[in-house]
Amino acid sequence: MAHVLFIDDEPDTLFTLKKAVELFGHQASLASSGEAAIQMVISQNPDLVFVDMNLPDMDGLTVVRRIRKGAVNNNIPVIMLSAGPEIDAAGKAHEAGANAYQLKPIRLQALLDTISKYVP
Numbered sequence: 001m002a003h004v005l006f007i008d009d010e011p012d013t014l015f016t017l018k019k020a021v022e023l024f025g026h027q028a029s030l031a032s033s034g035e036a037a038i039q040m041v042i043s044q045n046p047d048l049v050f051v052d053m054n055l056p057d058m059d060g061l062t063v064v065r066r067i068r069k070g071a072v073n074n075n076i077p078v079i080m081l082s083a084g085p086e087i088d089a090a091g092k093a094h095e096a097g098a099n100a101y102q103l104k105p106i107r108l109q110a111l112l113d114t115i116s117k118y119v120p
Helices: 011-023 034-044 060-070 089-096 108-118
Strands: 003-007 027-031 048-052 078-082 100-103
Touching: 003 011, 003 034, 011 027, 011 108, 027 034, 034 048, 034 060, 048 060, 048 108, 060 078, 060 089, 078 089, 089 100, 100 108
Parallel strands: 003 027, 003 048, 048 078, 078 100
Antiparallel strands: none
16 A cells, blocks of 8 residues: 655645545545645655645645655655646656656546556
């Protein structure tokens, strides 16, 4: 079982992602702001983090950089999510320290494949 942290400011997206991973036996934590997410990474040490590119208090790139600097385990796999293609968003995500970049909405099989890839 993986412990997955989802960071997104859209409640419907968070609800859907949480239910999807729980359906397959994983645990999900949810954060709707970057600051809350960073504290959750430090206190909960999840196995995998999905972070939206655009959050109300800071952008997802900043969240990734701060996770990489301050997490208990700064090798936690981080997947950047974005609702729309942005110019070189994938490159910026990798530069910030994200392991991968995916467009939303993320399909269930892609979500499960990502969990399997990053959490043994």
